[in-house]
Amino acid sequence: MNVHHKKRILVAPLNWGLGHATRCMPIINALLANNFEPVIASDGYALSLLKKEYPNLQFFELPSYNITYAKKGNSFKIKIVKDSPHLLKTIKREKKAIQELTKSEDISGIISDNRFGVRQKHIPSVFITHQLRVLSGNTTWLSSKFHQKIISKFDQCWIPDHRGKNNLSGELGHVKDYQSSLKYLGPLSRFKKQKLPLRYNLLIILSGPEPQRTYLEEKLFIQLENYKGKVCFVKGILESEQKKFEKNNITVYNYMTSVELEKALNKCEMVLSRSGYTSLMDYAKLEKKAFLIPTPGQFEQEYLAKKLQSEGIAPSCNQKLFKIEMLKDIENYSGFKSLEDDVNYQELFRLF
Structure with missing residues (x-):
């Protein structure tokens, strides 16, 4: 018997900088507002940050991708290639952890922000990214193809940007004749504009x-x-x-x-x-x-x-x-302008 009255949704951001974790906050807040119970899974700083922000939620640690930068900017690509066996191993471990987690925690839906192994065949799984095209210099076609292949394994792909011309991500988040099931959410921010005295x-x-x-x-x-x-x-x-x-x-x-x-x-x-x-x-x-x-x-x-x-x-x-x-x-320069895009979260969460 299911003791949880609310559907439990697993939210798993990538731990690379803090951006993936912070942009998941509006989604976590919307899940709470729409009577779902978010369960958080990540590692490192991303996990620590979300624990500080949501002390009452349940947290799980996932295997770490351990992505670090090369000391010199231009060796970034070589380092990624060198790290890829480790990355593939981690994705395998991540898949196994998710399989166990979804069973033991009675998960009804999955939202992965750029974590490749966080999905399950029998559970509605969403991938959040602003990169349908992954830039990597002269190997962009390859990195993009690889990323798109991963995205296609998820039920939906949510893009935190506007669909039209006035967008933030440019050619990263807008690809002609793209086949996967895409939903543009408009930019996601945990912040609200306030009129406060300048300090x-x-x-x-x-x-x-x-x-x-x-x-x-x-x-x-x-x-x-x-x-x-x-x-x-x-x-x-x-x-x-x-x-x-x-x-x-x-x-x-x-x-x-x-x-x-x-x-x-x-x-x-x-x-x-x-x-x-x-x-x-x-x-x-x-x-x-x-x-x-x-x-x-x-x-x-x-x-x-x-x-x-x-x-x-x-x-x-x-x-x-x-x-x-x-x-x-x-x-x-003009500075940034806000184009309000009220996401209909009720509609979005129908998937679960």
């Missing part, structure tokens, strides 16, 4: 894998010595306790909770960050002005930064070349 001239949000996160942090602290405005600097290091210190005009945090980050974003004049897709969805929702520094060697972030620069939305530059004076460029 910071500049909010810096660091994120993403090491060692590039640390390289950028060190560079920015040197550059900030010549910056006069008020700065809030969020390092994006998830530790058990929040640490905060002040240094002249800079307030530094190791990390912020969603509530704190939402406030900081609403209280700042402009943001400096990576061009990770989840960050861009947040800036669109809050209609921010931003300066973007893509992670070196990450084709997707480099593409998104170029796209937004060419559309006159946000300036960007290569990590090595960044100088604090470049922030003045922001004045010549």
Whole structure:
């Protein structure tokens, strides 16, 4: 007999930076609002973050993909190829863990954010991605084909972007004559726009894998010595306790909770960050002005930064070349605009 009156839906984001975990939050909130019981499965920082945000939910640890970056941006591809046997092994272990989990926890539906092994034949399974096309330089056709083959094994693919011309993901999330069952949800953000008094001239949000996160942090602290405005600097290091210190005009945090980050974003004049897709969805929702520094060697972030620069939305530059004076460029760009896309979650969750 089923002791759970609510259907239990497994939500499993990839642990690569924090973007996959944070963009699952609006979905977890919508599941709760629509009388489902979300069960969370992930690993590493992504799992820690969601535990902090949803202390009352049930959590499970999945095998870790252990994706790290090459020290040099341009060796990224070679490293991925070298890591692929480990990756395939992990996906196998992940599949086995999911098989046991869905049985023992009485799961009625699965939502995987970019975790390839999180699906079950007899349970409605959804894959969330903004990348139908995976950029990898001259092997883009191959990486895209591989990704599309994985997506086709799921019942539906949810894309956190607009379907039409005014979209955020460009050629990543829009492929002509695509065969799988696609649903465009509009950008997903855990934040809401609020009218709050301005507190910071500049909010810096660091994120993403090491060692590039640390390289950028060190560079920015040197550059900030010549910056006069008020700065809030969020390092994006998830530790058990929040640490905060002040240094002249800079307030530094190791990390912020969603509530704190939402406030900081609403209280700042402009943001400096990576061009990770989840960050861009947040800036669109809050209609921010931003300066973007893509992670070196990450084709997707480099593409998104170029796209937004060419559309006159946000300036960007290569990590090595960044100088604090470049922030003045922001004045010549429109900033992000929000296109409201109210997802009909009731309709979306019919699958379960």
